[in-house]
Amino acid sequence: MNFSANYLHLLPKANIAALDLLHSQNETRLSSQKKGILRLRELAESVSHLQTQHLNLDDKVVTIGNADEINKTEQDKLYQVLRSFMPWRKGPFSLFGIDIDAEWQSDRKWDRLLPFLPDLKDKVIADIGCNNGYYMFRMAHHEPKLVVGFEPYLHHYFTFRTLNSFAGLDILQMELLGVEEAGLFSQSFDVVLLLGILYHRISPLECLREVRKSMVHGGTLIVESQAIPGEEPVALFPTERYAKVPGTYFVPTASCLHNWISRAGFTDVEIFCSHAMTSEEQRRTDWMEFESYRDFIDPRNPELTIEGYPAPLRVFVKAINPG
Ligand SMILES: C[S@@+](CC[C@H](N)C(=O)[O-])C[C@H]1O[C@@H](n2cnc3c(N)ncnc32)[C@H](O)[C@@H]1O
Numbered sequence: 001m002n003f004s005a006n007y008l009h010l011l012p013k014a015n016i017a018a019l020d021l022l023h024s025q026n027e028t029r030l031s032s033q034k035k036g037i038l039r040l041r042e043l044a045e046s047v048s049h050l051q052t053q054h055l056n057l058d059d060k061v062v063t064i065g066n067a068d069e070i071n072k073t074e075q076d077k078l079y080q081v082l083r084s085f086m087p088w089r090k091g092p093f094s095l096f097g098i099d100i101d102a103e104w105q106s107d108r109k110w111d112r113l114l115p116f117l118p119d120l121k122d123k124v125i126a127d128i129g130c131n132n133g134y135y136m137f138r139m140a141h142h143e144p145k146l147v148v149g150f151e152p153y154l155h156h157y158f159t160f161r162t163l164n165s166f167a168g169l170d171i172l173q174m175e176l177l178g179v180e181e182a183g184l185f186s187q188s189f190d191v192v193l194l195l196g197i198l199y200h201r202i203s204p205l206e207c208l209r210e211v212r213k214s215m216v217h218g219g220t221l222i223v224e225s226q227a228i229p230g231e232e233p234v235a236l237f238p239t240e241r242y243a244k245v246p247g248t249y250f251v252p253t254a255s256c257l258h259n260w261i262s263r264a265g266f267t268d269v270e271i272f273c274s275h276a277m278t279s280e281e282q283r284r285t286d287w288m289e290f291e292s293y294r295d296f297i298d299p300r301n302p303e304l305t306i307e308g309y310p311a312p313l314r315v316f317v318k319a320i321n322p323g
């Protein structure tokens with residue numbers, strides 16, 4: 001499995017020297033013989049010979065490979081490997097006939113934002129916090145020039161590598177990097193998706209500024225965030241956890257989120273969707289056996305989290321980087 005990034009020539013303004021350094025550090029990390037990394041790498045490599053032309057990326061279920069392309073022994077082996085990549089947070093997928101019902105029905109988020117995306121054909125796109133790449137595969141259907149996924153967690157990184165070793169889509173590339181490094185891709189992206197990230201950042205404003213550095217002048221930002229209800233431009237800062245999640249810092253109202261984005265230097269800031277979360281959209285499945293949304297909410301009052309905070313909305317915003 002080759003880890004080096006061979007697409008940077010498509011991004012002439014990126015800080016190639018700094019990225020080369022990070023890539024070589026990541027190469028060393030990925031080649032490590034540490035048990036956890038070795039196991040993920042071996043899992044990914046054990047099925048990387050399975051390749052297919054049969055893709056359906058324009059449907060709720062991202063389909064890569066049909067059941068009749070591999071024999072029973074290969075399918076049993078693949079099933080074990082895919083089970084080892086649990087928990088599956090984002091999906092659904094169908095992989096050579098194996099159906100993966102992930103915790104999130106990610107197609108619902110995709111359907112909400114798709115009408116607000118610019119034409120993706122020939123665009124250079126970043127999906128920051130891309131998890132296993134579900135939205136990257138959905139975007140591939142629209143023929144972008146390149147989609148770069150940012151994902152610092154090895155588990156998600158190797159899950160994506162495995163999926164894309166089947167699909168062989170060179171236009172999809174994943175970086176083992178966080179949003180903190182986005183600015184190194186200076187003036188590179190026509191479109192940036194920043195979905196489910198801001199409330200996990202200690203400084204949402206700095207995060208947005210870093211993202212802006214990575215965007216071309218006139219580029220489109222799509223933000224999706226947890227939010228609390230209310231008209232005032234304020235944010236909740238939980239004592240410790242919000243809906244049981246420890247790494248949650250500022251949970252804004254929609255107008256607060258709007259203000260963050262415009263004060264980070266974006267223009268044409270438009271809130272285009274706001275909806276309550278539900279335990280149909282995020283739930284425990286056979287492929288994610290831990291607690292899920294239902295367990296995060298007060299069983300006596302669905303408008304409160306288990307800690308007594310307002311239950312989350314999800315708010316979507318579109319904005320332009322004026323340059
Ligand atoms: C709440 S999930 C959102 C996933 C996806 N964007 C979505 O909306 O469905 C947050 C994702 O960000 C990743 N992540 C964690 N730290 C990050 C960082 N510093 N920069 C970028 N992504 C990060 C997590 O591993 C996870 O995949």
